[in-house]
Amino acid sequence: MFWRIWWRLLRGSRARLAVAFLAIASGATVCAALLNLQFDADRKLTREFRTLGANLVVSPAGPLGANPGEPLLMSEHVLDHIAAISAPPGTVAAPYLYIVGRAAASPNSEPKNVIIAGTHLSEMSSLAPFWKIDTMELPEPDPNKGCLVGKSVAQQLGLSLGNALELSYGNSHEQLRVSGIVTAGGPDDNQVFVDLPVAQRLAGLDGRISLVQLSVPQTPAAIEQFTSRIAAQLPGVTVRPIRQLAEGEGRLFSRIKGLLLATVILILVLTALCVLATMAALAMDRRLDVGLMKALGGSMRQVLHLFLLEAGSLGLAGGLVGCGAGLLLSEWVGRRVFGASVTPRLEVLPITLALMVGVSLAGAFPLRLLARVKPAVIFRGEA
Amino acid sequence: MSPLVQVENLVKQFGKLRALDGLSLTVEAGEWIAVMGPSGSGKTTLINILGGLDSPTSGSVLMDGADIAGLGESELVRYRAEKVGFVFQQFHLIPYLTALENVMLAQYFHSITDEEQAAAALRRVGLADRLEHLPAQLSGGEQQRVAIARALINQPKLILADEPTGNLDEANEQIVLNIFRELHSAGHTIVMVTHAPAIARLADRRIELAHGRLEQITAVSAEV
Numbered sequence: 001m002f003w004r005i006w007w008r009l010l011r012g013s014r015a016r017l018a019v020a021f022l023a024i025a026s027g028a029t030v031c032a033a034l035l036n037l038q039f040d041a042d043r044k045l046t047r048e049f050r051t052l053g054a055n056l057v058v059s060p061a062g063p064l065g066a067n068p069g070e071p072l073l074m075s076e077h078v079l080d081h082i083a084a085i086s087a088p089p090g091t092v093a094a095p096y097l098y099i100v101g102r103a104a105a106s107p108n109s110e111p112k113n114v115i116i117a118g119t120h121l122s123e124m125s126s127l128a129p130f131w132k133i134d135t136m137e138l139p140e141p142d143p144n145k146g147c148l149v150g151k152s153v154a155q156q157l158g159l160s161l162g163n164a165l166e167l168s169y170g171n172s173h174e175q176l177r178v179s180g181i182v183t184a185g186g187p188d189d190n191q192v193f194v195d196l197p198v199a200q201r202l203a204g205l206d207g208r209i210s211l212v213q214l215s216v217p218q219t220p221a222a223i224e225q226f227t228s229r230i231a232a233q234l235p236g237v238t239v240r241p242i243r244q245l246a247e248g249e250g251r252l253f254s255r256i257k258g259l260l261l262a263t264v265i266l267i268l269v270l271t272a273l274c275v276l277a278t279m280a281a282l283a284m285d286r287r288l289d290v291g292l293m294k295a296l297g298g299s300m301r302q303v304l305h306l307f308l309l310e311a312g313s314l315g316l317a318g319g320l321v322g323c324g325a326g327l328l329l330s331e332w333v334g335r336r337v338f339g340a341s342v343t344p345r346l347e348v349l350p351i352t353l354a355l356m357v358g359v360s361l362a363g364a365f366p367l368r369l370l371a372r373v374k375p376a377v378i379f380r381g382e383a
Numbered sequence: 384m385s386p387l388v389q390v391e392n393l394v395k396q397f398g399k400l401r402a403l404d405g406l407s408l409t410v411e412a413g414e415w416i417a418v419m420g421p422s423g424s425g426k427t428t429l430i431n432i433l434g435g436l437d438s439p440t441s442g443s444v445l446m447d448g449a450d451i452a453g454l455g456e457s458e459l460v461r462y463r464a465e466k467v468g469f470v471f472q473q474f475h476l477i478p479y480l481t482a483l484e485n486v487m488l489a490q491y492f493h494s495i496t497d498e499e500q501a502a503a504a505l506r507r508v509g510l511a512d513r514l515e516h517l518p519a520q521l522s523g524g525e526q527q528r529v530a531i532a533r534a535l536i537n538q539p540k541l542i543l544a545d546e547p548t549g550n551l552d553e554a555n556e557q558i559v560l561n562i563f564r565e566l567h568s569a570g571h572t573i574v575m576v577t578h579a580p581a582i583a584r585l586a587d588r589r590i591e592l593a594h595g596r597l598e599q600i601t602a603v604s605a606e607v
Contacts, residue, residue, distance in 0.1 A: 001491040004484060012479025292475045295436055296533070297464020297492040299457065376437040379471065380427075 002306070009310050013282055017310075020278040020363070021318050024356050027271030028322020031264050032352045033329035038260040039345040040334070054094075054127050054213035054242060055223065058082065058230065061238045073097075073208040076196070078237060082212060085229050090217040094123040095209040097199045101169040103192060105157045114153055115191045116167055118199020118209075121148065127215050128184065135180040136161040146179030148193040154181045167192065169202045268359050275363025279311065283366040290370045291378030300371045307367040315360030319353040326352065385448065387412040387540060387572055388433065393442035395428050395595070402428040403439070404595035412540075415563075415573040417586035417603075425595040426576040427545055433574060434467045434543045435459040447540060464493045468534030472546040474526040476518040482529045483514040486536050493537040504532040508562055524555025531562055535571075542566065544575040548582065560585065 010017060060074040079095050087093075097118040104111035124131065133148065147167075149159055159165060165176045176198070182188055200206050216223050223241065230239045286307075293303050327344045334342030388410035395403040403425045410416050418426045431437040432444060435451055438459075444451045451462055468489075469475075476485045486501040502514055508528040518526050527547060534542055544563070548556040560582060567573060567585075575586065583589045584603055591599040 001484075001487055001496040005480065005488065005491070008477075008479045008484065288475070289477055292477065293488070293492070294460070295434070295463060295469055295475075296489045297460055297462075297537075298488075299460045299492075302492065374437075376431040379431075379436070379473075379475070 005306055006309055006313070009306060010313065013285070016278055016282050016285070017314060020275045020314055020360075023271050023274035023278070024315055024318025024360060025322040025325070027267050027274075027359065028319045028352050028356045029325040029329055030267045030322075031355060032323040032326025032348050033333060034260045034264050034267075034326075035348045035351060036327055036330035036342060036345050037333060038257060039348065040330075040342045054215045056214040056216055056227065057211055057240050057242060058214065058234075058237050059211040059240070061236055073205065073210060074237060076207050076209045078209070078234065079212055081234055082214070082230060085226075085233055087214075088216055088218045088222055088226055091226075092123060092126040092215045094120045094127050094213050095196055096211050096213060097196060097203065097205060097208065098210045099169055099199060099203045099205075101167050101202060103153065103157060104166045104168075105159055105163060107166065109157070111166075111168065112156060114167075116169070116199055116202065117191050117193050118196040118202075119193060121146070121193060121195055124148070124193070127213055128188070130184070131188070132183040133180045134161060134183075137179075145174075145176050145195060145198060147176040147195075147198075148180040148182050149178050150189040150191045150193075151181055151183045152189040153192055154178070165192070167194070167198075167202060170204075172202045172204065174198055174202050268355060271356075272359045272363045275311070275314075275360055276365065279364045280366040283370055286367075286370065287373055287378055290373045291375040294373065295375040295379075304368065304371060307370070308361060308364060311360045311364035311367065312357050315357035316353060318360070319356030322356065323349050323352045386410055387414075387447060388574075389443075389445040390429075390433075391443045391445075393429075393432065393444065394440045395425070395432060395437070396440040402595050403432070403442075405442070406592070406595065406597055408590060408597060408600070410541075410572060410574060412572055413567075413570045414588065415567045415575070415586040417583035417589045418574060418576045418592065419578065419580075419583055419589060420592035420598070423594075424592040426592055428595075429592070430543050430545050430574065430576055433541065434469055435462045464489075465537065466540050468537065468539040468542045470527070470530050470534050470542065470544040470547045472549040474518070474523070474530050474550070476526055476529055476533075478518050481515050481517055482510060482521065482525075482532075485518070485529055486533045489533045489536050501532075501536060504536050505529065507535075508532050509558070522555065524551050524558055527551060527555070527559050528562065531559065531566075535566070540572060542571055542573045544573060546576050546578065548577070548579070 058078060060072040076095050079093060082093055099116050100113060101116045102111040103114040147165060149165065153159070157165070159178050159181070161178055161181060163178045165178055167174045167176060174194070176194060182193070196209070200208065216226055218226070227239045227241065230237070290303055294300070327348070330342045386409035390406060390408045393403050393406040394401065406425070406429065418429060420426050428437065432439050433446070435454070439452050442452065446466060451459070454462060477488065480488060482505055483498065483501055486504055487496045487498065490496040490501060505511065505514055508531055510525060510528055510532070513521060513525055518529070521529065547563070548559050551559060563573060563575070564585065575582070577583055586603055589601040589603055590597065591601070
C-alpha cells in the first residue's frame with residue numbers, strides 16, 4: 001500500500017512536481033557536466049599545457065668549478081638514470097649541451113658568435129611543439145649533417161634552407177647543412193641546434209651535457225612528486241621547474257577547479273530553492289490530506305516517510321535524466337573548449353544522484369512542517 | 384456493565400471562548416446518540432475530543448476504561464487507528480486515491496492492508512462498481528458511502544459522524560441513513576452530530592448542547 005500511495009502521490013501532484021522535476025533535472029545536467037569536466041580537466045589541461053614545451057630542467061648541482069667562467073657540466077648518463085626512475089607516462093626528455101661557437105655561411109664570409117645547442121633533434125617536436133619550423137628534406141647521400149637554425153641567426157648570416165653552415169669552436173670545425181629554420185619568438189631564435197654528438201665533438205666534451213629538459217604531461221602535484229624522486233635518486237643534480245610555466249599551470253588548475261566547484265554549489269543551492277518553493281506550495285495543498293491521514297491513525301513518521309520518499313524519488317529521477325544530459329553537455333563543451341571529446345566518468349553518476357536526492361530532501365523541508373498539522377484545526381478550516 | 388464512553392466535567396477552552404463547559408455524559412456500547420444544538424454549542428468539539436483529534440482543557444474522557452485525555456501523541460495515533468471511525472460532513476477523501484485505496488489507507492495506518500476486505504466493505508455500502516473511481520468521479524452520496532466504508536474497515540468501537548448527511552440531497556441522505564440504521568442494528572456504537580430532528584429521531588438518545596453545556600438528554604423511545 002505504501003508504494004501504491006507513493007505512486008498516487010506522484011501522479012496526483014504531477015503538475016507541481018513537474019516543475020520540481022525540471023529544476024532538479026536542469027540542476028543535475030549542469031552539475032553532471034561540470035563534474036565530468038572537472039574530473040577530466042586534469043587530463044585535458046595537462047595536454048594543453050604540454051603544447052607550451054618543457055616544464056622541468058635537470059642541471060648539474062654546484063659548487064662552481066675552479067674557474068668561475070667554466071660551465072657546469074654533467075654526464076649524459078643522467079638521461080639514462082632519469083629514464084630508470086619511473087617517470088610519469090608520456091614524459092619526454094632531451095639532453096642539451098650549450099657552447100658559444102662561431103658560425104659562417106661560407107669559408108669566405110665573416111664568422112659570427114652564436115650559441116650552439118647540441119640535443120636530440122628528433123625530440124624537438126615533443127619538447128618544443130610551439131616552434132614553427134620551415135624544413136626541407138636533405139638530399140641523400142649528403143656528407144653534411146642537418147641542423148636547425150634560429151630565425152635571427154639565419155637572417156644575420158643570410159642563410160636559407162639547404163645552405164651550408166660552418167660551425168667552429170676553438171680549432172674544431174663542423175660542416176653542416178641548414179635543414180630547418182626555427183621561429184620560436186624567443187631566445188631560441190638566436191641559437192643553432194645540432195645533434196648532440198656534433199656539439200660534443202666540436203667542443204671536445206664527449207659524453208658531457210649542460211642540462212636535460214623534460215616535458216612531463218601531468219598535474220602540478222604529480223610533477224612535484226616526480227621532481228622529488230629525481231632529486232632523491234640523483235644527488236648530483238638540481239631539478240627545477242620552469243617556474244613561470246609551472247606556477248601558471250598550478251594557478252590555472254586551482255582556479256578552474258575552484259570555479260567549477262563554486263558553480264556546482266551555486267547550482268545545487270538554486271535547485272534546492274526551486275524545489276523548496278514547489279514543495280512549500282505542495283505542503284499548503286496537502287494540509288487537509290495530512291490532517292485526514294492523521295485522523296485515520298497515520299503517524300507523522302508514516303506520513304513524512306511517504307512525502308520524503310516522493311521527494312527522494314523526484315531527486316533520483318531528475319538526477320538520472322540530468323546525468324545523461326550532463327554527460328552529453330560535457331562532451332559538447334569538451335569539443336568546443338578543448339577540441340577533443342571528454343571521457344564520461346562513471347563516478348559522476350552516483351555523485352550527481354546523491355547530490356540531487358540530497359538537494360530534493362533538503363528542498364522538501366516545508367513538508368516537514370506538515371508534522372505540526374493538527375487535524376481538528378485543519379477540519380475547522382483555521383489553518 | 385460500565386458504559387463504552389464516560390465523559391466527566393469536560394472543558395475545552397479556545398482562548399477566551401469556552402467551547403465545552405463542564406460537560407458530562409455517557410454512551411453505552413451499541414447505542415446511537417444524536418448530538419444536537421445550535422452552531423457554536425460545542426458539538427464538533429465534543430466529537431473531536433471523543434475521536435482523539437483534540438485534547439480537552441480539563442476533565443476526563445474514559446473510552447473503554449482508558450482516559451484518552453491523558454494520552455500522548457503516539458498513543459492518540461493508535462487510539463484513532465484502532466478505536467474510532469470518522470465520517471465527516473465534507474467526506475474528506477484523499478482526492479488522488481481511488482475509492483478502494485481510500486478504504487485501504489485506513490487499513491494501512493491500522494495494521495496491514497487487505498484489498499478483498501476493503502472491496503467487501505465498499506460492496507456493503509453499495510459501491511461494488513465504483514472501486515477504482517477517484518472521489519472526483521463519484522457523487523456526494525457515493526463519496527460519503529466510501530467514507531463510511533473507510534470508517535468501518537477496522538471495526539472500531541465507536542463511529543463518530545459529524546453531520547454526515549449535511550452535504551447530501553434527500554435521496555443520498557436516505558441511502559446513508561439506511562446504512563447507519565444497519566450499522567446500529569449490527570451493534571455498532573454511533574455518536575452523530577446532526578441539525579435535523581428527523582435524523583435525531585433515528586437515534587436511541589438525543590443530547591442537546593448549548594454554550595458548551597448539556598441542556599437536555601432525551602431518550603427517543605420516550606418521545607414515541
